[in-house]
Amino acid sequence: MAQIDETHDPGRRSWVASADGHPDFPVQNLPLGIFTPPDDSGPRAGVAIGDSILDLEALADTGLLSGETARAAQAAAGAALNGLFALGAGPRRALRARLSELLTDGSGAADQLRPLLHEAAPCTLHLPARVGDYTDFYVGIHHATNVGRVFRPDNPLLPNYKYVPIGYHGRTSSLVPSGTALHRPHGQRKAPDEAAPSFGPCRNLDFELELGIWIGPGNALGSPIPVAEAGEHIAGFCLLNDWSARDIQAWEYQPLGPFLAKNFGSTLSPWVITPEALAPFRTAQPPRPASDPAPLPYLADADDQQTGALALDLEVYLTTPLLRESGHAPVRLSQSSTRHMYWTAAQLVAHQTSNGCNLRPGDFLGSGTISAPEPTGLGSLLEMTQGGRAPMRLVTGEERRYLEDGDEVILRAHARRDGFVPIGFGECCGMVLAAR
Structure with missing residues (x-):
């Protein structure tokens, strides 16, 4: 450490x-x-x-x-x-x-x-490295609960969530650095009132506020990385906007999860913030409620629980064509924190390799959307607008249920602690272009 x-x-x-x-x-x-x-x-x-x-x-x-x-x-x-x-x-x-x-x-x-x-x-x-493999996790328990309420009101959080660091393998071809504009994707989508799906531009485009984790030294195939040693395999951190086509996702995700809803692009902040720079901003993993299960032994390490979490303040900003034309500064949509991650970065590395999966230098992990428990700290529009049912009104009078063409999303992160100089991650930004 x-x-x-x-x-x-x-x-x-x-x-x-x-x-x-x-x-x-x-x-x-x-x-x-x-x-x-x-x-x-x-x-x-x-x-x-x-x-x-x-x-x-x-x-x-x-x-x-x-x-x-x-x-x-x-x-x-x-x-x-x-x-x-x-x-x-x-x-x-x-x-x-x-x-x-x-x-x-x-x-x-x-x-x-x-x-x-x-x-x-x-x-x-x-991009700071050639990415061989990309895994997106789901460590934001408040996000997982909020999204579950949208799709499964009677059973928002599935029983495995508090035992297993949920994740899925993504793709590396469409990871892009901050500043890269992305076209609105096409895909199959089916609204509840439609009898059959149609193919066309995404109607419900969203952002996701995530922490990115860069892998340093890897491990041999068949040799798990113990959670107590996992920190030595992390080369640094960045911000990640894992853009999401919610209407495409809702139709395609069963039974295997998102596919075209995600692989059209994910935006990374370009600077690798090293574990050394973040040493003063380490903190204890927030204690779990007494009713939650303790991590299984392969995910449990006392030192990691005491110093394995990060105290980073996260923010999401939005600009729209009208906001820019009117001379308004970007509007802050959310203030969250990495303190709301249910699992530490070391636990993610330990879990992914626990079956012998090999990681390589430059592999990349996403934390999953990090939402705060308060309405002011939600990490996606899906949560902010309750699945589009409660649009937000901006200072220009315009409304947003989901992102529109010309909108730009900006993610920022800063580490602050009394007695130390604050540091930041630089911006992670991307603009939505019209569908081709």
């Missing part, structure tokens, strides 16, 4: 002027990603610092790195971070410590590193 150290010192300031007080990327964060500079010289690894990106490949050529730090930077070379993920926590921690040292005010490296900084705004951000 990552520990609090000098890289988290709230007194640290960076010679990169925009880093101090930055809402997402102060020197205490230092997330990793893949970017292409404005000169279109090709994708390469970078580190977000304030409003800039430090070219990690160029840094490796300066002679300022050695030993494990040089090994980590060399492994990150190219258009994906899979090689760095595969090295595990040791080299990653060493690289973070050295980056923190170099970017801190007074390091003496400013003159040498300034030419390696790129203004972030004109850069193109990519």
Whole structure:
């Protein structure tokens, strides 16, 4: 488990002027990603610092790195971070410590590193890794209960939910980085008052507020990862909007679950927030009600229950064409928290590998929609509008049951704790385009 150290010192300031007080990327964060500079010289690894990106490949050529730090930077070379993920926590921690040292005010490296900084705004951000396998879980118990009430009013939460971290294998081909617009999907849909299904554009397009989990070192086929060791197999975290075509989903999901309702696209925030950056924001897993079963032994670890949860504040914002034309800022739809996850990230890794399933560096897990118990913290429009029956009214007077063409959804996450500098994830945003 990552520990609090000098890289988290709230007194640290960076010679990169925009880093101090930055809402997402102060020197205490230092997330990793893949970017292409404005000169279109090709994708390469970078580190977000304030409003800039430090070219990690160029840094490796300066002679300022050695030993494990040089090994980590060399492994990150190219258009994906899979090689760095595969090295595990040791080299990653060493690289973070050295980056923190170099970017801190007074390091003496400013003159040498300034030419390696790129203004972030004109850069193109990519997915940080090649994703071999993607699993979407269902850890938001309030979301699961709310959705269950829509489809099964008399039995909203199925009996296996509190025993099994529910998940399903998705697809990797349509995972896209923040900023990628997605066309409204086509599919079969059948309303309750229709005698037969028809094929056409989705009528009930929705978003889902999720936490993404990047896998670092993998495991051999047939060798489960114990829950006590699962944290060492996590390379970092991001935000995930797992867009959902609710009308297509309602028709197709029985008996095997969603298919075309999900695989038209899922949006990821592009920066990998490392376990080391999040060390101060670890917290105890909220205690289960006395009536809930304890996790089975293969999912139970005392340390994970004490420090395996994350205290992240989550937000969802919406802009519409009319809001933008009227000069209105994005409207906040929801405030939730990762404290409402019923299972920890380590439990998800342990469960997926418990039957011997092998994970590989760059594999990706989604938490499932994270809703708060309060109406102000719901993680999807399906919940907010009670399945479309109670539309929400925006400041422009327009209503939304589900997303319309031209709408843009923005997810944000921040970690805050007294005595430490807040850090953020950067935005996870995507716009809905008309169906082709």
